[in-house]
Amino acid sequence: MTQRPGEVTPLSGSTRTASGVSPTGDRHQAGTDPRRRRRRRPRPPHPAGLAMGTLFAVVAMTPSLLPRDWLYQGLVSGISGALGYGVGVALARVLRFVPAWRRLVSAARGRVPPALAPHLLPVLGLLAAVAVVVMLVVGARWQRAMTAAIGMPPPSTLDWLRAGPLLVLIAAAFVLAARGVWWVSRHLDALLEQRLRWPHAVASVVATVLVLGGVVLVNDVLLQRALGAADAAFAARNDRDHPGVERPSAAERSGAPGSLVAWASLGREGRRFVAGGPSTDDLRTAAPDAAPTTPVRVYVGIENADTPRERADLAVEELERTGAFERQVLLLVTTTGSGWVNEAAVEPLELMYAGDTAAVATQYSYLPSWLSFLFDRARVSEESQALATAVEAHLARLPADERPLLLAYGESLGSYGSETAFPSLADIRARTDGVLWVGPPDANAVWHALVERRDPGTPAVAPVYASGLLVRFAGDAAQITTPTTPWDQPRALYLQHADDPVVWWSPDVVLSAPDRLREQPADTDRPAMRWFPVVTFWQLTFDLLNAKSVPDGYGHNYDGLVLDGWVGVVPPDGWTAADTARVRAVLAE
8 A cells, every 4th residue: 555645654553653642643542551551550649639638637636616536536637638638739730830839849859869759758658647646646635635624534545546547538538539520520521522522621621510510410419318318217206205205284285185286296396395394393492472383385396287387377376275475474486407495495484484484486397406507597597487477466466565575585596597587686676575595606697797796805705795785695694794784675695605616617717717716715724726727617517516515514505504594684573693593403403
């Protein structure tokens, strides 16, 4: 066969030139290219990724708001290390396009003896391992100081070292998953270039968008299925009672004979709420000068009606049936996700008023509070607003001098939902006779605005707004009465601990330091938390999971402070410190 001018003759049936490139310049068919064969082997860790990942992992071992065990430490350091690895790799690739950086790297490589070059990565890995072990030992010491300050058992250094292998496994899993996504993106890029003959830049962008879109879609589908499975699981749990819960016989309780809502339909938390409450002897002991009355407790479960409006209307009918509008105090309780009502929030008020109270709550979800907060936050707002609107509409039809005091209460997610029913401080004061919100999340709009506009010189952990005239913030009993100015009625009070991650967690912490972490800590017995980009967010996220595992008075545990909160917000006429002590003694029993 005659060879045409300029044509390259194939050698041994190969369609490639001596350089390994096909006549068309296509490298994607390099099935025999030795470089392609080498790439099939697992790639070693990227030096920049390993260095930055180690830095992120050890920084995550610094103290956060609450003590944590080795398991939580392994999780937070593993996730932080994986993110640091990605940051390191991305930074190294960006710097390759900076001429000054390329010259610096080239000069550094020129000074490394050829015999040492293959050993640099193993040495870097050894240094990383040493840094992790050293920081784990130091971290165990920090954790012992933190647990000692709040009366918890201290961890041992040997236990704490178990976080090391765990964090390596978690970081490796995330890095390998990211590499898998990158592998798919590269091969899709190559396919678009070969088959469709797209320009490399266009193919790369399209491949990246398609892969990332696929990852988001898969995650969304998996998330929806996981939430559906969780909802089904917790719905089944909703039918199982807490130990010792029995159907009440008093007409003042939902689910009792004559109630408009069936006992079985109230749900697990609703049945516990209406079955509880102080006894007549407790009421008499707490308020010896008043005739005790059985407190009204009304509850409407998610199975009693289909919509928030229907549940709210049913709750008002139950309040009418039980005579709740004739009581001295009417409390609107916004539940957490599963319908839970904290007994420690309602019973102190009942004891203070000798049972001349009514409390009403409705259920809007089966999910626990943290799941509802992250993925289903709108439902708590709709539920709280519907209940407040229905109750206020009924009260408006009553003579002004015959209406009970209208109070609002919510804890954690419940405080978020309750606050959305009263979207400003002026609205709170115009429509209620007092509110008590406990452990408010950063997402609470009114709380956030008040803290941002606090009086100059007051800290975020204990802010003072307008000299404490209208609203107050407290982490202990003394802070409720600390401002020397009068506290006008109606009163609003937020209970918030300086170490409650529910209060201080926010997505903004990823890239900016909150005021809370820029302030000098008030508790000098514990190592102070410092802010680091990205890492602090994950520390606070895992503190959220740990928020209830610390003693009362710390983290997200406020039970011992709620009585003082109600005494501050709405004390009965002539209330004294001796009265508070008497109620506290009853609660302690």
